[in-house]
Amino acid sequence: MKDKKLKILLVEDDTNLGFLLFEFLESNGFDVKLYRDGISGLNGFFSSEFDFCIFDVMLPQMDGFTLAENIREKNKKVPIIFLTARSMKEDKLKGFRIGIDDYITKPFDEDELLFRIRSILNRVNNIASSETQQEYKLGNIxxxxxxxxxxIDSESKRLTTKESKVLAMLARSENKIVNRDEIMKEVWGETDYFIGRSLDVFIxxxxxxxxxxxRIKIETIPTVGVILSISEE
Incomplete structure (x- = not known):
């Protein structure tokens, strides 16, 4: 029996680019569903199950930011890449705050997109397989x-996927400094200024x-890393 194809939700309003990406991803073994506007993409997401999402930022009817926000309210785990013609720092930080996994700026090489998709999927799978400890006791939490x-006592607070990944790294190394670059590489797959700023937001x-x-403290050591510590009673 053949392995099940990974299903990608692609939302791109540019007819030519959308068709090219659809054909390229299909030829590389993915099952792709293409939509031309944000509302159709959102309805499509909730009418099926997807393993990966690729959204243009500037979409008709509902922009990529709003589309991603709506999806993150219901699904914290599905990876999301933004395609954008804009490289503004504010846009990137806004996307990372929403909880997207990566940005790629137009124009781009199709092989670069494929590399980023596979890199994110590998990272997600590696993190999932490495999390042998399912619970951490952090003080009273x-x-x-x-x-x-x-x-927390009788209450529960759900984290986003990236919040959970960052906290898991810190909890695994309680009372030890975790290098900033290591966190960025494991959670985001790369390091740069924008991701560093996004990490600060998540901390x-x-x-x-x-x-x-x-008693629980998360301390940032400038230019070095982050440490999670829990003081004695």
Whole structure:
């Protein structure tokens, strides 16, 4: 029996580019569903199951940011790549705050897109297989890695995929400095200024999530890394 093809949701309003990407991805073994606007793409996502999403940022009816936000509300794990003709720092940070996995700026080489897709899929699979410890006790908080949930007394707080990945790296190395570049490479697949800024945003979010127990501290060591520590009673 043949392996099941990975299913990609492609939302691109440029007719020529959309067709070229559809044909290219199909020829490389993916099962691709193409939509031309954000609303159709959103309806398509919820009418089927997808393993990967590729969205243009500037879409009619619903832009890529809003499309990704709607999907992230229901699905924290599916990888998302943005295609954009804009390289503004603010756009990239906005996308990473939403929880997308990568950006690729037009014009781009199709092989580069394929490399990024496979890199993200490999990273997701490697992280999933390496998480042998399913729970961490962080002070009075239980971190359920598999379900991406923080359990605080009788309450639960769901994390995004990237928040969970960053916290898992810190929890695995409690009281030890984790190199910033290592975090970026494992969670984002690469390192650059924009990803570094995005990492800072995620660290701030994790601090807020964990503030229910004041003994838990996430400290940033400038130019070096990040350390998760829990003080004694």
């Amino acid at each position: 239980i971190f359920d890695v598999q379900n991406q949930v923080l359990k 701030s979010k994790l601090r807020r999530h964990l503030q229910a127990d004041p």
